Amino acid sequence: MLQVKDVVKRFRSGGEDVNAVDGVTFEVPAATFASIVGSSGSGKSTLLSLMGALDAPTSGSIHLAGTEITALRPREQVAYRRARIGFVFQQYNLVPNLTAVENVMLPLEFAGVKAGERRGRATELLKMVGLSGQKLDRLPGKLSGGEQQRVSIARSLANEPELILADEPTGNLDSRNGKRIVTLLRDLVVARGTTVVVVTHDRGVAAKADMTFSMRDGKIVHTRMKGS
Numbered sequence: 001m002l003q004v005k006d007v008v009k010r011f012r013s014g015g016e017d018v019n020a021v022d023g024v025t026f027e028v029p030a031a032t033f034a035s036i037v038g039s040s041g042s043g044k045s046t047l048l049s050l051m052g053a054l055d056a057p058t059s060g061s062i063h064l065a066g067t068e069i070t071a072l073r074p075r076e077q078v079a080y081r082r083a084r085i086g087f088v089f090q091q092y093n094l095v096p097n098l099t100a101v102e103n104v105m106l107p108l109e110f111a112g113v114k115a116g117e118r119r120g121r122a123t124e125l126l127k128m129v130g131l132s133g134q135k136l137d138r139l140p141g142k143l144s145g146g147e148q149q150r151v152s153i154a155r156s157l158a159n160e161p162e163l164i165l166a167d168e169p170t171g172n173l174d175s176r177n178g179k180r181i182v183t184l185l186r187d188l189v190v191a192r193g194t195t196v197v198v199v200t201h202d203r204g205v206a207a208k209a210d211m212t213f214s215m216r217d218g219k220i221v222h223t224r225m226k227g228s
């Protein structure tokens with residue numbers, strides 16, 4: 001269970017205070033595929049970075065499976081992120097001079113997987129997202145956008161996260177590859193019981209989610225449950 005309570009994030013920009021996130025409260029049960037929609041500037045990415053302990057809120061609290069992540073010290077936040085959260089970004093953020101399999105091996109090293117086991121484990125994770133054979137030894141620049149996003153999802157799974165946070169994961173993909181990535185994220189929820197929160201502009205992505213939160217001006221203005 002992810003619990004976000006009364007969360008505010010205020011930025012000072014150009015001598016003016018902006019509440020990028022302005023009093024947000026919601027819960028996402030474990031093993032749920034949730035989406036956050038809203039126009040540009042509505043606070044989606046800021047909210048995601050707070051849930052991922054990449055940044056601290058001005059006020060309010062966030063709990064994940066009983067841990068108050070907003071009460072962690074900066075060093076604990078780093079450890080927490082590495083151990084329990086997976087990130088997927090629009091730009092994939094792969095290391096360009098490492099092959100697909102090496103990109104997935106990197107977080108396995110941080111997760112304490114022994115050197116001799118990393119390649120095999122990374123290969124398994126890549127197989128799970130639909131990549132195998134020669135593609136594993138290609139550099140990201142030699143893979144399509146959809147394939148690069150698969151690598152980034154495999155990488156996000158390396159630490160067996162309870163929560164995957166994805167910011168516009170289909171933003172650079174055509175609709176067919178975008179659909180495949182959403183189906184993949186959806187399957188991970190079912191197969192592994194991982195909670196996935198996707199920020200998206202894409203109505204098709206939101207339509208596949210178990211719950212959808214709509215943001216405007218830093219606030220959640222609408223919540224939709226699947227089937228309602």
Ligand SMILES: Nc1ncnc2c1ncn2[C@@H]1O[C@H](COP(=O)(O)OP(=O)(O)O)[C@@H](O)[C@H]1O
Pocket residue numbers: 011012013018019020038039040041042043044045046047
């Ligand atoms: N680091 C920052 N400093 C100042 N303002 C910021 C910062 N990050 C985001 N904002 C502002 O917060 C608001 C929400 O931004 P963001 O969370 O990126 O929205 P979205 O992801 O929905 O497009 C915007 O007005 C943006 O300009």
Ligand SMILES: [Mg+2]
Pocket residue numbers: 044045046
């Ligand atoms: Mg954004």
